[in-house]
Amino acid sequence: DAGVIQSPRHEVTEMGQEVTLRCKPISGHNSLFWYRQTMMRGLELLIYFNNNVPIDDSGMPEDRFSAKMPNASFSTLKIQPSEPRDSAVYFCASSFWRGGWETQYFGPGTRLLVL
Amino acid sequence: DAKTTQPTSMDCAEGRAANLPCNHSTISGNEYVYWYRQIHSQGPQYIIHGLKNNETNEMASLIITEDRKSSTLILPHATLRDTAVYYCIATGNQFYFGTGTSLTVIP
Numbered sequence: 001d002a003g004v005i006q007s008p009r010h011e012v013t014e015m016g017q018e019v020t021l022r023c024k025p026i027s028g029h030n031s032l033f034w035y036r037q038t039m040m041r042g043l044e045l046l047i048y049f050n051n052n053v054p055i056d057d058s059g060m061p062e063d064r065f066s067a068k069m070p071n072a073s074f075s076t077l078k079i080q081p082s083e084p085r086d087s088a089v090y091f092c093a094s095s096f097w098r099g100g101w102e103t104q105y106f107g108p109g110t111r112l113l114v115l
Numbered sequence: 116d117a118k119t120t121q122p123t124s125m126d127c128a129e130g131r132a133a134n135l136p137c138n139h140s141t142i143s144g145n146e147y148v149y150w151y152r153q154i155h156s157q158g159p160q161y162i163i164h165g166l167k168n169n170e171t172n173e174m175a176s177l178i179i180t181e182d183r184k185s186s187t188l189i190l191p192h193a194t195l196r197d198t199a200v201y202y203c204i205a206t207g208n209q210f211y212f213g214t215g216t217s218l219t220v221i222p
């Protein structure tokens with residue numbers, strides 16, 4: 001099993017540019033989570049999907065952030081326009097939802113630096 | 116959602132058992148206790164979870180008190196590669212990772 005796959009692993013961009021982060025969950029999993037980790041705020045849940053449907057996006061910081069899951073094997077997190085304060089590590093995780101919180105398996109993360 | 120309280124940091128001698136405590140005094144009856152660890156900014160790694168009974172797997176043991184208000188993660192023979200931040204999570208409406216315990220295994 002390849003585990004959760006994220007791309008790119010590192011991203012350096014300039015303020016104002018659009019950034020797209022990608023995630024491929026573990027095959028067979030039906031829930032997908034996007035987290036952000038910074039030194040100041042720790043690991044925060046941004047949004048999660050069940051069966052490709054966004055369930056809770058209350059953690060999305062503002063309208064500049066958007067996430068989609070067009071099918072069971074792919075999700076994107078987009079930041080437009082990006083700002084220096086968006087610099088962080090972004091993790092994607094997946095699990096098999098049975099009606100409660102199940103074990104989540106994390107990807108290696110995307111390290112984003114916005115200059 | 117039940118919040119958890121963990122010590123900020125701990126040291127453990129290599130080869131010894133590492134006992135990491137977690138307080139979750141407001142946990143409700145259907146909330147599980149999960150433990151994850153994060154090694155040097157890698158993605159968090161699942162270790163173990165439990166509801167009421169003690170649990171053991173190839174990585175660790177989880178001891179949950181009878182009143183479920185606290186638990187202890189036990190790494191039976193700590194190695195240098197176990198140096199990491201350990202997160203205790205009480206599931207509720209979501210996984211809340213908190214600040215965790217930074218465990219340093221000392222040679």
